[in-house]
Amino acid sequence: MDETPWHPLTAAREAAGLSREQLADRVRAAAARRGLRSGVDKSRVRKWELHGVRPDDQHQVYIAEALGLPAPVPDGPLPWPYWLPGAGLPLLPDEIVALGPATTVPALREAFKATMDHTRRRIVVSAVSSTALLALAGAWAQPSHTATAQPEPSDATNLVDGDEISRLEQAAALFTNRATENRMRTVTVLEALLQSVTDLLDERRHGPRDTARLHTLAAKLASEVGWHRFDLGRHAEAARYWIGGLHSTHELGDIDAGAGLLSDLAYQASWRSRPHTAAELLRRALKRARHPAAQSLLQLRLARALAALGDRKSTLRALTAAENLLSVPAADPVPSWCSWYSNADLAVDSGQALLDLGDTRRAHQLIREGQAELPSARIKTYGVFQSYQARSYLELGEPEQAAAAATEALDLALRIGAPRCVQLVRELTPRFEEFPTAEGVPELLARTAV
Template sequence: MADNIHPLALVRGAWGMTGVDLARGICAAAERRGLRSGVDKQRVRKWEVAGVRPDRESQEYIAEVFGVPLENVDVGSWPNWLPDVGVVRLGPASTVPALREALRASMDRSRRTILSAISGTALITLAGAWASTDTGPQVLERVQGKGVGEGLVAVLEETSARLTTLATRERQHTAPLIDAHLATVTDLIAEGRYFPALGLRLHALAASLAQTVAWHRFDHGRHGEAGRFWIAGLHSAYASGDHDMGAALLSDLAYQASWRNDPRTAARILERALTRTRHPAARSLLHLRLARALAAQGERRATLRALSAAELLLGVPTPDPVPAWCSWLSEADLAVDSGQSLSDLGETRRAHQLIEEGQNLLPPSRDKTRGVFLAYRAKTHLDRGEPDVAAAAASKSLDLASRIGAPRCVELVRGLVPRFEAFSDAEGVPELLVKAAV
């Protein structure tokens, strides 16, 4: 039955609006332009029930009501540009609804909204709202519910940190524990009694756990779930006033968009995230991901500017500690992602050198990253017409992925299979094709 509900009615309902509320919002948007709109609840009903398409002006007013940038309004694709129902608006009390939306979505994968990743329009709109809202911590004292003790929060912080810093081959077994920690923290935020200082720690923990859960879902190709957990983490960071953590979660959403071949969305999210990121290491990582998104669009000059900024910012001395979410960023990551950007721009020789250099710099503890780097290296060897060497790198990536449980590496290598099939007689390629098919 829900599949037959018009998307406008779904969005309106998710925002708690009646048809009258939406009509009033449209009329108010027209008035702000010095114009008048004749939209009323009957007109809204025609759009939602009779399938009548709103005219250009009305679609622009609808976009303003729901906070969608005008450049994202494609009149001809109505109603596809409307924001996703599952994206909770940022607000003073939005953390718990966003966390519970992500947790519910993860438990019930049969829901229609979980079948695909969140639209680029919704993500850009959310990033714009975050970037344009200048607010400090919003966590207030909660005076109702069962008391939450500092000892309990300390235990949750300690165990969460230990679970999330295990080596990849161990973390593949801990996903249910991390999920359970996030569910517990969500309940404490929603139902516990605590002072603001403890509430801030709970929100910070929720943001960190949501980010970890999202990456686990992303690694296993569950993109709709991953996006909702990153968004839930963004709400938590927003409530605690942690701009760098908020930028981190937007950056992760952008990384996902690039992975899903939507570099335009990725770049626009990152541009907004950079407006409020302060720590040099955090800004370096965002510029590096921006470079990847720009290179995928063939924007050479902008890509080189972003790479230069990432290199300059990495290692800039600062009295503030490096945020945990980007403490792993190193010269190895800078070299490999720079190489990937140059590869997308057609500079194959230099790209190959940088990727090889980055792989050599990578510490032994980062096995999953090594598997990803090996897949990148396989691609550059194919670009250079070296299928035998490419097959060796891809085979190592698959072996590593199998040992530590890293399905994203497998996905990268399998994406190269069509190119390897053109070299089926080259040394190592037949064996790789068999291994990739398993």
């Protein structure tokens, strides 16, 4: 079942430091001050936040008072819940799927706004719905959508801008080609570079060649920043950066890079227990992806989503396709977004898919084989793989080895600052609690206690 999107009321309530029960208490108090009675309790607040129930106009006034906010204007321009801080205007489907000329800048500006609002803690942007993501992916998958060339301005303008773009390219390469452990701490620089690239795109005074260079930079930087947000669990922001990058690849006409960003959005959907959405996004990406390595990675991620859905036959078919495609020679270089992809990744993620299907011993073998082949420079991936290894040991009933693997993953994640890896270890806590006296387990449970 799809995860319910983050609601603006949840954001406003938590920003005020209130539980649902405390908000309900304040709402009832607001009604009592008017000599009226409200029957709101925490279950009603939950329905407002999670089930799309709309409070009546009077209760919206009580909610505003309970949160210390101005009362909403009756029949005003912003209906519930869009008058709440940071909810913004509703994200209409046609705004999401409008892939065309000059759509990159607005999409990236939306991502910057989400980050700024999060930093100020006055706004938490709502999640992008599965419906909107699939509509966007469906529009991208239509081959009629092509990049639009721009007229060439004067040579003098190109010369000046070309020098500036070269400096941005050099800086981006410097900060994106660093080791994983160091890249985790350079996101503010990447954001600043992306902002500069976006500003140059917004000027619309570059020729086709320089515009293409800017779009290439925008897509790369948006992907990097999106992954940083993803690692921090700030999923609404990550999705918006990746959507901005997708718009940029569309204007650039780079189909495989666009497929990569759809794959990132699918990976996020799988991570958030939305395998249906992930599978559909990946199927759309596969419609146009060209390079065999890109197709292989898309098939592998599709297999992970299908395994989570329990579709054994389709999972095995996708795994076979991923393995075959990875060995197909290609004249063109591997797209940069999947240049890291190797047999090690294929083995480990195949093992994870088989683990979801209950093939524990084969899964454990593949995870071990893949982990042994992983290059030492990919330290964050190693931590993720170690958490997978811990899970496979637990499935085999070997808690001591599982605790050792999970502890190593946790130590590494804390050292390099990778919250996503920490979360993977913490998600194993219920399984470790089944072995409270096994060597290493009590210490691990104490460290992962929230």
